Amino acid sequence: MTTPIAISKTGIDEIDRQHAQLLRCLDDLMEFVGGRYEFAAVFTAIQVLLDYVQQHFAYEENLLRSWDYPDLDKHIAGHQAIEADVRHLWVQLESGDETVTEKLVQTIRQWILKHINEEDIEYAKFRS
Numbered sequence: 446m447t448t449p450i451a452i453s454k455t456g457i458d459e460i461d462r463q464h465a466q467l468l469r470c471l472d473d474l475m476e477f478v479g480g481r482y483e484f485a486a487v488f489t490a491i492q493v494l495l496d497y498v499q500q501h502f503a504y505e506e507n508l509l510r511s512w513d514y515p516d517l518d519k520h521i522a523g524h525q526a527i528e529a530d531v532r533h534l535w536v537q538l539e540s541g542d543e544t545v546t547e548k549l550v551q552t553i554r555q556w557i558l559k560h561i562n563e564e565d566i567e568y569a570k571f572r573s
Contacts, residue, residue: 452561455569460508463501464561470494471554478550484543491538491549495531498553502528505565514568523564527556 452468454461474490502524509517534549 452558453566455561455565456573457508457569460505460565460569463504464565467494467497467501467557467561470497471550471557474550475554478546487546488538491535491546494553495535498531499528509568512568512572514571516567516571520564520568523560527552527560530556 452464455464470490470493474487474494477487477490506517506521506524509520514520530552531549534545534552537545538549
């Protein structure tokens, strides 16, 4: 059993709403992975989470761009790094390697924890 994720609030309503939705998607995925569900259900839950992560990244990057955020390139590089990690695991999953499921979930979970609590808080400080 994994411990619940505690995330910091940015004070930016839409970003905080999206972060909460990311956690709901992750909770759903963790329930599927830990339960007695068919692989197709797990696969679908992962796809939903990944689609939402991509939407969130696009929104966040556009917002930071509109603020002329000085560390935008670094922030985008962080997004690209996690996308590359997840894409690599996703390809394995699509090829039928079900053993990668837990690793994919843990990679996403750790990213959410680090990215929101460290990197997103930095741009929230910049904005305040």
